[in-house]
Amino acid sequence: xxxxxxxxLTLTGGAAVAWDFLQAGTPERSPNYKMADHWWGMLIDVxxxxxxxxxxxxxxxxxxxxxxxxxxxxxxxxxxxWHLEKPVVESPDGGMHGFPVVAPGAGKDFFVPKMCNQCADxxxxxxxxxxxxxxxxxxxxxxxxxxxxxxAYCVQACPYGCRFIHPTKHVAxxxxxxxxxxxxxxxxxxCEACPTGARQLVDLKNPxxxxxxxxxxxxxxxxxxxLATGAKAFYNGLDGSVR
Amino acid sequence: MYSIPFEGFMYPNEVALQWxxxxxxxxxxxxxxxxxxxxxxxxxxxxxxxxxxxxxxALLTALAFLLVxxxxxxxxxxxxxxxxxMYLTPHRSSAMxxxxxxxxxxxxxxxxxxxxxxxxxxxxxxxxxxxxxxxxIYRALTLGSLxxxxxxxxxxxKLGWIITVIGIPSxxxxxxxxxxIFGSVKANPWWSSPLMPIVFxxxxxxSGIAAVMLLYQFTSRIRKTPVDMRCLDTVAQYLFxxxxxxxxxxxxxxxxxxxxxxxxxxxxxxMVHTRLWxxxxxIQMLMGTVAPILMLGLAQVCKLGEAVRRRMYALAGLxxxxxxxxxxxxxxxxxxxxxxxxxxxxxxxxxxxTREGLLSASALLILPFLILWGLLKxxxxxxxxxx
Numbered sequence: 001x002x003x004x005x006x007x008x009l010t011l012t013g014g015a016a017v018a019w020d021f022l023q024a025g026t027p028e029r030s031p032n033y034k035m036a037d038h039w040w041g042m043l044i045d046v047x048x049x050x051x052x053x054x055x056x057x058x059x060x061x062x063x064x065x066x067x068x069x070x071x072x073x074x075x076x077x078x079x080x081x082w083h084l085e086k087p088v089v090e091s092p093d094g095g096m097h098g099f100p101v102v103a104p105g106a107g108k109d110f111f112v113p114k115m116c117n118q119c120a121d122x123x124x125x126x127x128x129x130x131x132x133x134x135x136x137x138x139x140x141x142x143x144x145x146x147x148x149x150x151x152a153y154c155v156q157a158c159p160y161g162c163r164f165i166h167p168t169k170h171v172a173x174x175x176x177x178x179x180x181x182x183x184x185x186x187x188x189x190x191c192e193a194c195p196t197g198a199r200q201l202v203d204l205k206n207p208x209x210x211x212x213x214x215x216x217x218x219x220x221x222x223x224x225x226x227l228a229t230g231a232k233a234f235y236n237g238l239d240g241s242v243r
Numbered sequence: 244m245y246s247i248p249f250e251g252f253m254y255p256n257e258v259a260l261q262w263x264x265x266x267x268x269x270x271x272x273x274x275x276x277x278x279x280x281x282x283x284x285x286x287x288x289x290x291x292x293x294x295x296x297x298x299x300x301a302l303l304t305a306l307a308f309l310l311v312x313x314x315x316x317x318x319x320x321x322x323x324x325x326x327x328x329m330y331l332t333p334h335r336s337s338a339m340x341x342x343x344x345x346x347x348x349x350x351x352x353x354x355x356x357x358x359x360x361x362x363x364x365x366x367x368x369x370x371x372x373x374x375x376x377x378x379x380i381y382r383a384l385t386l387g388s389l390x391x392x393x394x395x396x397x398x399x400x401k402l403g404w405i406i407t408v409i410g411i412p413s414x415x416x417x418x419x420x421x422x423x424i425f426g427s428v429k430a431n432p433w434w435s436s437p438l439m440p441i442v443f444x445x446x447x448x449x450s451g452i453a454a455v456m457l458l459y460q461f462t463s464r465i466r467k468t469p470v471d472m473r474c475l476d477t478v479a480q481y482l483f484x485x486x487x488x489x490x491x492x493x494x495x496x497x498x499x500x501x502x503x504x505x506x507x508x509x510x511x512x513x514m515v516h517t518r519l520w521x522x523x524x525x526i527q528m529l530m531g532t533v534a535p536i537l538m539l540g541l542a543q544v545c546k547l548g549e550a551v552r553r554r555m556y557a558l559a560g561l562x563x564x565x566x567x568x569x570x571x572x573x574x575x576x577x578x579x580x581x582x583x584x585x586x587x588x589x590x591x592x593x594x595x596x597t598r599e600g601l602l603s604a605s606a607l608l609i610l611p612f613l614i615l616w617g618l619l620k621x622x623x624x625x626x627x628x629x630x
Contacts, residue, residue: 151320156430164256
């Protein structure tokens with residue numbers, strides 16, 4: 001096979017692009033990662049979410065989430081002026097494929113991304129009979145799949161509906177905050193895929209993290225604060241109707 | 244996932260129920276254990292001589308149900324082969340993990356020991372008088388303790404009494420703990436209530452007493468021996484009193500929920516009026532609580548003939564068991580039918596020949612009776628046959 005100069009330049013150019021593409025997903029080497037130096041959480045800016053569903057798809061792909069179950073999902077809220085406590089909520093397929101455009105009308109519409117709140121005083125960790133669910137020193141709630149009995153007590157205990165029993169592995173699963181990525185210096189798959197920056201991984205122990213400035217200057221809250229779970233998914237612009 | 248019909252909004256992971264009919268059976272079976280044991284303790288500790296004919300029957304009933312009680316849990320687990328980890332590496336903050344130890348304590352320290360001490364004289368006698376394989380079983384059951392002298396039996400009796408005294412709070416603990424497993428789930432307002440353990444406990448006593456009352460009548464009929472009406476009347480009387488307390492507690496819980504009407508109330512109210520109408524209002528409350536209380540109350544205030552009383556007690560007992568089973572259903576299944584967002588409701592369709600289906604559940608309900616039949620053959624509890 002003869003390679004012309006034109007072919008050679010095309011091939012090497014293509015290879016360079018492909019190599020760059022492969023490199024993009026390679027985690028940064030961080031052999032000196034110290035768990036005690038971090039305290040992970042997530043900032044979710046409801047005002048920025050456009051309901052694209054990119055985060056749900058990225059999560060499903062990154063973590064091999066079984067069909068019909070969700071480690072993260074997006075809810076579409078429609079709140080009427082007269083029914084502030086009775087919003088109309090939908091999340092078809094977890095919002096994975098986005099949402100149809102809503103014609104402007106009475107009331108308000110917005111999107112709320114949901115995921116494990118990585119609670120510091122987590123009810124799911126408390127109830128696990130064998131300690132298969134645990135919180136890491138850097139503040140991420142994880143499940144040891146080789147130890148989980150599959151009793152589903154943790155699924156019952158989670159107030160946010162973030163856990164499920166894997167249909168073939170028969171163990172509890174949930175968002176790991178992409179621990180395999182964040183412990184190597186990357187951000188989570190959902191944060192990376194979000195086109196508007198509505199999700200931001202935060203490290204509360206890092207004094208340089210912009211979250212500190214954000215928390216100072218914004219009214220931020222967590223879901224179901226009355227349950228005192230120590231949730232670390234901080235929501236900006238959260239409407240009172242959100243459950 | 245979405246083939247399960249639901250209405251309103253459910254969080255996507257909560258459309259399918261996690262705890263099935265097997266988890267309904269678990270508190271039902273442990274409740275029968277606790278109730279039967281407490282009835283037995285009436286004779287032993289509180290010296291209610293009238294219920295003596297049911298004493299041993301109650302103990303064996305408790306044992307038969309206790310042996311089956313963990314099976315629904317085991318069958319439900321995603322990884323049953325790892326269940327021993329609950330004992331080997333328990334997580335101390337978990338109510339479920341600690342329940343394993345309460346169960347073991349109750350089985351090994353209370354029930355088996357009490358039955359053994361009570362039957363020791365009979366076992367030794369059977370070991371000497373029977374032949375063939377039965378002889379070997381009885382010899383094994385003596386555990387090498389063949390002394391049935393007067394002093395030795397007196398020690399047995401004293402020890403048995405002490406164990407029963409320990410057994411009463413243990414029985415309370417056993418079933419109170421089952422209630423706590425549900426009552427401590429703060430994410431679920433249907434379950435989360437400090438009254439839950441005590442409601443479970445009293446409904447357990449009700450179901451256990453009703454079960455022994457029915458079994459006593461049934462075994463008497465099978466054996467063609469007359470029913471001791473003094474005993475039956477006394478058991479029915481205790482059932483009536485316990486039922487009144489149980490009903491009051493359940494009503495207290497209900498009234499509190501209606502009056503407080505917190506954010507979950509609309510969901511719970513909707514469920515009671517729709518999905519749980521038959522199982523909660525019709526079966527649990529009207530047929531399973533009000534009807535038997537009226538029947539038992541009628542027997543207390545009216546002078547009814549023996550045959551009428553017997554039939555009335557039998558019907559009241561059956562309705563009571565049905566009502567308590569419905570109560571367990573409404574707690575376990577009902578507690579999962581609404582979304583934790585309080586914005587939607589899902590459905591539960593019980594499978595048939597699946598691992599957690601109707602067939603398994605029926606087998607688990609029949610199994611304790613088969614075990615009881617074996618125990619009655621091995622260790623006859625009948626006072627008139629006592630050696």
